[in-house]
Amino acid sequence: MHSANHHLHFLLFLSLFLALSRVQGQGDGRAGLSTSEREKLSRLVDQNTVFEQGISGFSLYDVSTSARLYDYNADRLFVPASNVKLFTFYVANRVLGNRAPAVFYQNYLDHLELWGTGYPLTLHPQFLADDLLTPWLRQKGIAPNTNVLGTSGRAPLGETPKPIIIHYPTGQDQLPRYGAGWSWDDYNGGYVFERSTFPMFGNRLYVEQQESEVPGVPFVYSSPPNALSQITQDADQRPRTWRREFDNGFVVRPGYLPNSYPLQRSLTLSPVWMVSELNAALPGLNASPGYQPYPPRADLNTFEVTLPDTVYRRFLQNSDNYLAEQLLLLAAAQRYGVPDEERIIDYARDTLFPALGISDFRWVDGSGLSRYNLVTPRQLTRIVMALDQEVGRERLLDLLPSGGGDNGTLKRRFDGASEPYVWAKTGSLSGVACISGLVKTKRGRWLAFSFMHNNFVQSSLRYYIEMEKVLGWCYEEL
Structure with a gap:
């Protein structure tokens, strides 16, 4: 009996010694x-x-x-x-996975009120196939006989389209456009985009040359819809592209665009301007800005959508700052x-x-x-x-x-x-x-x-x- 106890003590000591050795080995690298x-x-x-x-x-x-x-x-x-x-x-994958709230809303008899979740794909020029909120907005707010491209996104027969109010809370409830410690004068670059609770178009000017049905005549795609009309040329301009901090009119050097597609630059956001561009992008939609704070979650409906790995892939592989910020907002x-x-x-x-x-x-x-x-x-x-x-x-x-x-x-x-x-x-x-x-x-x-x-x-x-x-x-x- 004594020998057995001695043997057991020896094994316990040996196990403890080996475990301590492993910990010490990890500790000193x-x-x-x-x-x-x-x-x-x-x-x-x-x-x-x-x-x-x-x-x-x-x-x-x-x-x-x-x-x-x-x-x-x-x-x-x-x-x-x-x-x-x-x-x-890590946080987005843990909290969201591949599902996300695209929008919070309250449905009234004569209108629809929306609050943004930070969902980043609405009319984003590089995620048009993955954007599930835009078809939902068409369905809720555009009549079946409205003359827009496609029919699958219009309000179904028997469901009356309604005016939509998109709320952008103000005051202390307003989301700061930049994060803590960002450089304010980076606004003119192509890598710093303002944050938004209800982003659209990737919060960016996007211009790209695409093939058209007419051989030799390229088609220039622009997002938002009125983007091209906001670009002027100036031979005396020093930077290749430039805009004032709170103005979405862009000035470029002559000849710059054909050699620089796709052109991506940050936009300065305001509720009135964003909702106006949304109405232009979805003819027949009657959206207007509102400024009410977020109601309690229990008082809100949620339109939930799939968040595909194409979003995470671009976010990581291209180090997309816009997606990084919006994914964190979406998780919140x-x-x-x-x-x-x-x-x-x-x-x-x-x-x-x-x-x-x-x-x-x-x-x-x-x-x-x-x-x-x-x-x-x-x-x-x-x-x-x-x-x-x-x-x-x-x-x-x-x-x-x-x-x-x-x-x-x-x-x-x-x-x-x-x-x-x-x-x-x-x-x-x-x-x-x-x-x-x-x-x-x-x-x-x-x-x-x-x-x-x-x-x-x-x-x-x-x-x-x-x-x-x-x-x-x-x-x-x-």
Whole structure:
């Protein structure tokens, strides 16, 4: 009996010792790497003369064991730029999945009142096939005999079309057009779009040349419908395109448009202007703006729609800032009945992410345009591994940009191998270059990584060259 107890105690001690050894191995970043492998990574990362010219951090994990393989400034906070979109995707996938509230509404005998959810696809020029709210608006607000293209979207026989009021709450209930810490003077660029509770046309001017039925005579498609009439040419203009901050009249250099399709520029939004453009896009619709706050969710009807992976794919592969912000608003509307970005961020930061071991970071917007965001490389590798588990690897690889892929932000990056080996989200601002994602090695081993670089003045190309050396070595040797 004594011998049996002694044997049992020995086994318990051995189990505890081995468990402690594993934890210590993960803690010092040495589990799973040989001495020579650690020395090689040290030369490639710690002693990198390019990385020394700014502030750099690196975190590398084994996905199957969750073991930390290598750290360099992995717990230091960095501005992540668009790597924040990984946090946004985690929240959107957890709260929305592939279903979303397209609009909240109240149905009266003589009219319909709507409140927006942030649904981003309404008349979006690049999602015309996926937009399910526009046909619903036609059905509710356009008579069957109205002379519009197509018939499937008109009000059915027996259902009387009604005037529609689209509410845009004002005062303290109004959604700020920009996120915290955004640069106000980016309004003239093609990457910063105003946020909206009821966005339309992707909140952008979109002009594209398409084939027409007449050979040799191209057709110019414009969105919103009156967009072309708002573009003038000026030979003395210095920028290629320009508009005043609160004016949707665009000035371009002569000859600029034919060489620049598709042209995308942000619009400045007002309820009156947006609803006017909606009526122009849907002849026969009688919509007007209203300004009432959101009623309690229990008092509202919801038109729910499918949210396809084409949205998530463009959001991640093209690093679409507009979709990033609107998806976060949409998640808030789903959970709280109001598209309140701060509220959904607080929920994720206080509830969702601590369960993943992610805390003590700053997250303020969905897109990463703000320099207020502060995240560590280790936190980003943890969110990558969480996405790998929750989204599923096959789907995640389909949604993320891939090195040397046909499209996306990594089209010309990490393409030196005979097969794709990097799937990752990029992030860039002036003096910021970050990338976080997955590596599949030659041996079939899956690694999660995050590279973060801040405070440099050189071209980010030099940083990508060095990061490709590091991840290329991981692909070949680990």
